[in-house]
Amino acid sequence: MLPLQLLRDESERIAQALAKRGLDAGPMLGEILELDRERRKLQAELDETLAEANRKSKEIGELFKTGKAAQAQELKEESGRLKERSKTLGEALNQAAEALQEALYQLPNVPHQSVPAGQDETDNEVVGQGGTKPVLPEGALPHWELAGKHDLIDFELGVKVTGAGFPVYKGKGARLQRALIQFFLDRNTAAGYTEVQVPHLVNADSGYGTGQLPDKEGQMYEVQVDGLYLIPTAEVPVTNLFRDVILSADQLPVCYTAYSPCFRREAGSYGAHVRGLNRLHQFDKVEIVRVEHPEASYKALETMVAHVKGLLEALQLPYRILRLCGGDLGFTSALTYDFEVWSAAQERWLEVSSVSNFEAFQANRLKLRYREGNDKPQLAHTLNGSALALPRVLAGILENYQDETGIRIPEVLVPYTGFDRIDS
Known part of the structure; x- marks a missing residue:
């Protein structure tokens, strides 16, 4: 499996090298990079949601300590929605990661420069x-x-x-x-x-x-x-x-x-x-x-x-x-x-x-x-x-x-x- 960072950095060179195999790798590489962007986007959203949920939890604790139970209850409801959101994002992230992994598995190795082009x-x-x-x-x-x-x-x-x-x-x-x-x-x-x-x-x-x-x-x-x-x-x-x-x-x-x-x-x-x-x-x-x-x-x-x-x-x-x-x-x-x-x-x-x-x-x-x-x-x-x-x-x-x-x-x-x- 080719390293993902290599595909991000050198996708054009890799596509040219894979042409020696008689493979038009452009569409496959495009799909992999798009799945990678989607996975990273979901990861960022999940990280932000989890961080926000943690902040809410700390605020709820402080409100209860200072006797502001009503405000704490409102934040608990918000925190609950954040937890549901993080669960949904986590499931989507797992699906995106699996799709990315499967796409990476389909991409063959890059031929060495000494490999001659040919069909069979x-x-x-x-x-x-x-x-x-x-x-x-x-x-x-x-x-x-x-x-x-x-x-x-x-x-x-x-x-x-x-x-x-x-x-x-x-x-x-x-x-x-x-x-x-x-x-x-x-x-x-x-x-x-x-x-x-x-x-x-x-x-x-x-x-x-x-x-x-x-x-x-x-x-x-x-x-x-x-x-x-x-x-x-x-x-x-x-x-x-x-x-x-x-x-x-x-x-x-x-x-x-x-x-x-x-x-x-x-x-x-x-x-x-x-x-x-x-x-x-x-x-x-x-x-x-x-x-x-x-x-x-x-x-x-x-x-x-x-x-x-x-x-x-x-x-x-x-x-x-x-x-x-x-x-x-x-x-x-x-x-x-x-x-x-x-x-x-x-x-x-x-x-x-x-x-x-x-x-x-x-x-x-x-x-x-x-x-x-x-x-x-x-x-x-x-x-x-x-x-x-x-x-x-x-x-x-x-x-x-x-x-x-x-x-x-x-x-x-x-x-x-x-x-x-x-x-x-």
Whole structure:
């Protein structure tokens, strides 16, 4: 959520910046500023009415002390009307404040100056790449056929138990999945991230804190009877550990990593591009989250990008890095880099990570601040990234590492799997 004072002071600049998203923000900003003026007007009227009521109360006391009961009674009637007026104003103020808050929730983050203008993923910029695309043997298979051939993943069994998009990993497929999780966590902790285990369900306040709510796309699974949501990413509970927290400046940066299953409805996703592991309703992911001083957050973003790049290079997967354009940028992000791995059998790029700087957007919602010395607390910056999301990494390994007789295991994973090949 953008700070209200910033919107008051720089509404024209913000409208111009939001145009990178393809958004005409002028009407939204106008509504927000009008609601802000109405709220401040009501607050001033309420303050004046309450002050007048207090003055009347003191006068009534003095009149009773001096035996002027009749005059005191008249003032009591006036005081009663003032109290009713203050009650009415208080209700109107609450309604205005709620309307203002709701309007602020609808306004996305301002893109960083380096974000290119654009409408969709076709306008994203390729800013880096590495690895070599493999030459596959004749008759190479896509990962969903490899998974069936070697009894690694049973997609139909998942349909029986739950529904489409909930695969069952079996045997060496399950061990390879577990190996990837442990490998990512070990690399993350070695890089200075503290591992945490967090709840897989969150309350509405947590959803609002990191920007998943209001949930415009309806992509979160909701447990309505308890008012809870299954997490779409570990970012949500990990970042919310700092909701309503004031850190000291010398505590920054805070760096956490967490593994979790992730749950996404992915409503409206159909077609061949979502086959197999390409898009799931439940999947595993290892996340990295940072809370940073504003002056250090973009340097931290570079560090996170380099870290994710190192994970893919260790797995020897061909990858590319994209800087997302305004039209493809997430609602809460100021700048995002996507990582994609090459799916050799499908001959297409698959997203495996998004690394983002949210600047103070989430922190403002969370009331996450830091204090330097005795200075007034300031909003911190939050960042997060996938390090890494497993399904498409696993798809990339199965496809890129297949040979004439089976599937090789990346060398760095062999100590975790206990085997170096998957053969028929």
